[in-house]
Amino acid sequence: MDLSIVIVSWNVKNLVRENLNAIIANSRGIEYEIFVVDNDSKDDTAQMIKTEFASRNEIKLIANNYNAGFSKANNQAIKLSRGRYVLLLNPDMRVMPGTLEKMIKWLDEHKQAGVGGCHLIKESGETVPQIRHFPGALNQLAIVLKLPHLFPSVLDGYLQKDFDYEKDSAVESIRGSFFMIRREVLEKVGWLDERYFIWFEEVDYCRRVRVAGWEIMYAADIKCVDYVGRSFSQVKRDKTQEYFRDSMLKYFKKWQPIWQYYILKIFWPVGIFIARLSEIANLKSRRKT
Secondary structure (H helix, E strand, O other), X not given: OOEEEEEEEOOOHHHHHHHHHHHHHHOOOOOEXXXXXXXXXXXXXXXXXXXXXXXXXXXXXXXXXXXXXXXXXXXXXXXXXXXXXXXXXXXXXXXOOOHHHHHHHHHXXXXXXXXXXXEEEOXXXXXXXXXXXXXXXXXXXXXXXXXXXXXXXXXXXXXXXXXXXXXXXXXXXXXXXEEEEEHHHXXXXXXXXOOOOOOOHHHHHHHHHHHOOOEEEEEEEEEEEEOOOOOHHHOOHHHHHHHHHHHHHHHHHHHOOHHHHHHHHHHHHHHHHHHHHHHHHHHHHHHHO
């Protein structure tokens, strides 16, 4: 089998439906299977798949009775997958005609690529920036302290603002919304680290793949539509900050000198305080207007 596609869903029934229909319509040249892992959605996502895609033997549903998070849910499907490549595909994505066939062919030709990503675009056709360096203490401390709100260019290096999205390239990390992994990599490197509930899991995996001797590669001419965070936008800001903090600290404890972990841990309460002051100021400003 050429490809196993894993879609983790959480209360995005309509987007999952559109995603599945796009794959079916635009992927006739390959042999594939799709795993939808539903993290206890309350919008009848699982029932929709059972009803509307009952005749599609290539679509397999894993319905969790709790929210297992992104890493663990993906791993549930990866363990059952059979494809030469495994694509982690966010529910709020839409493959275009030829996206998957071209990506498989491209990876077949780039044997050094352990993980591949394509050119992500918005509905308008605008490029979604996704290429980043690995996180470092200074750039993550800037994020914690909300410095980009005052000094937007402070993260230009980390976010690789000068990256040329029109050229194929080996990179440090790619966005996890379209994340194609070579089977040999899964066999040697393993699955996603389930310590990350959400966030940093793809960065962690890219780092593990590079340590194992493969490249992370970006294919410029292959495109996929990314609706950018529709599922996660349902989560309240305080909760997203909690997830982000938890994953950031776990990443630094795993990969960086321990002093960096403790610096970030110490400054997180300061960052939360700054964020709340900013929210209060914005609220007062709106009331005045």
